[in-house]
Amino acid sequence: MLPIVGYTNKLTAEPGETVDVMVSSFGAKTYSADLRQIIQGDTNPEGPGYKDHLITLDLGGTRTAISKPFKPGSCVIVPGLGALPAIQDFTLAAVVRPTLLDGRRRSIVALPGLAEIAIDGDGHLTGQAGDTALVSSVKLSTKHWHVVSLSYDARRELLSLAIARDRDEASTPPRAHIVSTKAVLAARVPSECIIAATRGADGELTAFLDGKVDRPALFDTCLEPDTIRTLLTDFALLRRQRSLLAAWDFSRRMTSRTICDISPFQMHGHIHNAPARAMTGWLWKGQELDWKLRPDLYSAIHFHATDMYDAGWDVDFTLTIPSDLKSGVYAVRLVPDGDEDSAYFCVFAVRPPRDRPSGNTVAFLFPTCSYMAYANHRLGMDVPGTEIGMGRAVELDRHHMFLQNNPGIGFSVYETHDDESGVFHTSRLRPIVDMQPKVKSFLGGFGSNIWQFNADTHILGWLDAIGQNHDVITDEDMHADGLTLLQRYNVVITGTHPEYYTRNMIEALQGFTDRGGRLMYLGGNGFYWVVSFNEDMPGIMECRRSEAGIRPWEPGHGQFYHGFTGEYGGLWRRNDHPPNHLCGVGMTSQGFDVSEPYVLSDNATDPRAAFIFDGISGPGIGNFGLAGGGAAGLEVDRADPAQGTPDHALVLAFSVRHTDIYLMTPEDLLDPTPDWSGTQADIIRADLTFFETEGGGAVFSTGSIAWAGAMAWNNYDNEVARMTHNVLRRFNEETPFDFPGGQGW
Amino acid sequence: MARYQITEEDFAFAREFMETPIGYHSPGLQRVLNRMRGADWTRKYVLVIEERYRLWRLAQLPVGRGAQVEIIEGVVYTDLVEAERDIFRRRWKDLTGQDLDTALPQTT
Numbered sequence A: 001m002l003p004i005v006g007y008t009n010k011l012t013a014e015p016g017e018t019v020d021v022m023v024s025s026f027g028a029k030t031y032s033a034d035l036r037q038i039i040q041g042d043t044n045p046e047g048p049g050y051k052d053h054l055i056t057l058d059l060g061g062t063r064t065a066i067s068k069p070f071k072p073g074s075c076v077i078v079p080g081l082g083a084l085p086a087i088q089d090f091t092l093a094a095v096v097r098p099t100l101l102d103g104r105r106r107s108i109v110a111l112p113g114l115a116e117i118a119i120d121g122d123g124h125l126t127g128q129a130g131d132t133a134l135v136s137s138v139k140l141s142t143k144h145w146h147v148v149s150l151s152y153d154a155r156r157e158l159l160s161l162a163i164a165r166d167r168d169e170a171s172t173p174p175r176a177h178i179v180s181t182k183a184v185l186a187a188r189v190p191s192e193c194i195i196a197a198t199r200g201a202d203g204e205l206t207a208f209l210d211g212k213v214d215r216p217a218l219f220d221t222c223l224e225p226d227t228i229r230t231l232l233t234d235f236a237l238l239r240r241q242r243s244l245l246a247a248w249d250f251s252r253r254m255t256s257r258t259i260c261d262i263s264p265f266q267m268h269g270h271i272h273n274a275p276a277r278a279m280t281g282w283l284w285k286g287q288e289l290d291w292k293l294r295p296d297l298y299s300a301i302h303f304h305a306t307d308m309y310d311a312g313w314d315v316d317f318t319l320t321i322p323s324d325l326k327s328g329v330y331a332v333r334l335v336p337d338g339d340e341d342s343a344y345f346c347v348f349a350v351r352p353p354r355d356r357p358s359g360n361t362v363a364f365l366f367p368t369c370s371y372m373a374y375a376n377h378r379l380g381m382d383v384p385g386t387e388i389g390m391g392r393a394v395e396l397d398r399h400h401m402f403l404q405n406n407p408g409i410g411f412s413v414y415e416t417h418d419d420e421s422g423v424f425h426t427s428r429l430r431p432i433v434d435m436q437p438k439v440k441s442f443l444g445g446f447g448s449n450i451w452q453f454n455a456d457t458h459i460l461g462w463l464d465a466i467g468q469n470h471d472v473i474t475d476e477d478m479h480a481d482g483l484t485l486l487q488r489y490n491v492v493i494t495g496t497h498p499e500y501y502t503r504n505m506i507e508a509l510q511g512f513t514d515r516g517g518r519l520m521y522l523g524g525n526g527f528y529w530v531v532s533f534n535e536d537m538p539g540i541m542e543c544r545r546s547e548a549g550i551r552p553w554e555p556g557h558g559q560f561y562h563g564f565t566g567e568y569g570g571l572w573r574r575n576d577h578p579p580n581h582l583c584g585v586g587m588t589s590q591g592f593d594v595s596e597p598y599v600l601s602d603n604a605t606d607p608r609a610a611f612i613f614d615g616i617s618g619p620g621i622g623n624f625g626l627a628g629g630g631a632a633g634l635e636v637d638r639a640d641p642a643q644g645t646p647d648h649a650l651v652l653a654f655s656v657r658h659t660d661i662y663l664m665t666p667e668d669l670l671d672p673t674p675d676w677s678g679t680q681a682d683i684i685r686a687d688l689t690f691f692e693t694e695g696g697g698a699v700f701s702t703g704s705i706a707w708a709g710a711m712a713w714n715n716y717d718n719e720v721a722r723m724t725h726n727v728l729r730r731f732n733e734e735t736p737f738d739f740p741g742g743q744g745w
Numbered sequence B: 001m002a003r004y005q006i007t008e009e010d011f012a013f014a015r016e017f018m019e020t021p022i023g024y025h026s027p028g029l030q031r032v033l034n035r036m037r038g039a040d041w042t043r044k045y046v047l048v049i050e051e052r053y054r055l056w057r058l059a060q061l062p063v064g065r066g067a068q069v070e071i072i073e074g075v076v077y078t079d080l081v082e083a084e085r086d087i088f089r090r091r092w093k094d095l096t097g098q099d100l101d102t103a104l105p106q107t108t
């Protein structure tokens, strides 16, 4: 399958910067590494052919391949409890709502080696202190919150486990069920507190919870369940209790890793593997939908046994990017046991130096946010409907088989966790096995069937074929540096599917075209979802799919605002940055079977667009390609003044039919009727669109993911590639574009 | 469970599929394919790539994340369109009990 797998600690690095490489063996005994510039990754014999360049750089010869595991599962860890006085009498309490009970043992809150409240394989609440164990007759429910507690009274030598289920629908007060046993426990000092997991005998974290936990607390006295409930509902009252040793209020510092103890001991902790914060808590009853306005109601964390942030593998080696290495897309290639066919590619971008422009006036915008969104996606395995969307059977490549055997690698934001709640977070601090050259995909259409990174190499290969000097800059670079980076360029070229954008990114790119920059959007379904980075956790990204959009899950009621930033999740078009403003078109439909040509419109003869059609006649263009056999397809965008397409934008050509696999996006399908399909509805089309900006800039949008697959047809010698080159040539000239004002449509 | 059941009335669509397995389909054929390709399988046919763009093995993917992909020994394809036809025949058999090639009336 994949005998060797690895990742780098960054997806963008400048010359002179170091890059750490983490490698694990999944069967390989040894490996050797080299550095390659990736030019064209599609190995389809119908395509232009695979191409990379070996970079002369000694990466250290043959190494032993060491097996390193994936360790998924999130929790809260509060170290340093050893500073507390020895505990004799105690109460450990929390409010919990499990979201998956599937026979596995789950820990709710633990003082490892001292006390624990957990759920056993049958769903019963259990308590343990020292060698004494209690099992409640009450099972937990995935539909309700429960106040649970374990308390010890040394004078009475009595250990008690209590559970009270909140049953809103029954309109009856919750009643605690208590089970007790005689126990003699020595006074002891806890070392740490773990919430939603515990430690096994080997010291490793285990028994991860799928579910929400709210306001865990520890007291140095034995409290009655009713008293516990009263105290937990009121943090102001709780924090003044002399018996309080710790109480963690998850609604504090929700955008960070930090977990705050509101007791005077200030036993602060941190989250592990990035569980979802800013989630509706025990006391949320729909009072507010934005956690920023009532953070106190968002005091729950939703933990998952499948959460994954940082794989945390030991560094195998570190390379320094040569100071004279030109900007581009590179990969550390790991060759296991001399078997080149099984090589693994750790792909990253070498950006231009931060402190000085390279002199290149063209930049390829390497869409790392969209690669991260799809990182290790499992659509063809986890979602049965994928075959319907593809219009043919799912193909499983080697990396898919690896994903199937290693779900611990963590998910993309297309998956659900085992409890069927959506995956909000995706990280690049782990191998991203689909971000490699050569790999096939699910959604790339009949033909090459490649997606995201590998599909984007059709554009990299074209830049190489036409000899166009260019820089490669990443989404993360644009997020961090904004227009100070973009202003170096005349032209920014996107990938085939730049779907996921942070606010910094979309504002930087809008500012670029507003001020005279030229944008070539060579893709489809671009600038669609809002995503956020976390200032306290580098390498992770959040996406909450609120309200609309074609999406695999919803974030849950009251949970539409991102935990990382407080931004409203969902579509940019619902956040006053519709893609139509930026690029003239916006997502309209998708289908992953076959693609279509464009047919020229009357606008194609407009003198403003004459440079685009140099050497190109019509009436159709792009009746060929590696992505579904046409230039318009997979995911397609339409121009729409109602969504913000500039009035003077010229739709130069458009597709005139698609198969009935192409249906309407939910945001536009307010009233579903059976006429919204590719053979029936005009609105389902790709609009090839051009417009100038007032600042002398210009935008060329293909509104189609399949475009680059047509560029690569016939070894980049065709009318689609020619048109793209015509646009690039003019866009790269300094001469400002004239703004036609209110003309056009 | 899917409501639509495949019967002899779908012969015309089977014939249409065998003509053109990938691309434009009549609404009737699309409905047959939706039934065949939807979620109502405990094991779903998939193609495991042996050599990219050259050789595929037929396999079944059981429901459930992480389940072992089960290779069907001896069934290999060198052409994706042929693979589609073969999978269609197998599913026709699974859903109707009929061998499609024998059952399909030879007249049109």
Ligand SMILES: [Fe+2]
Binding pocket: A497, A499, A525
């Ligand atoms: Fe997408």
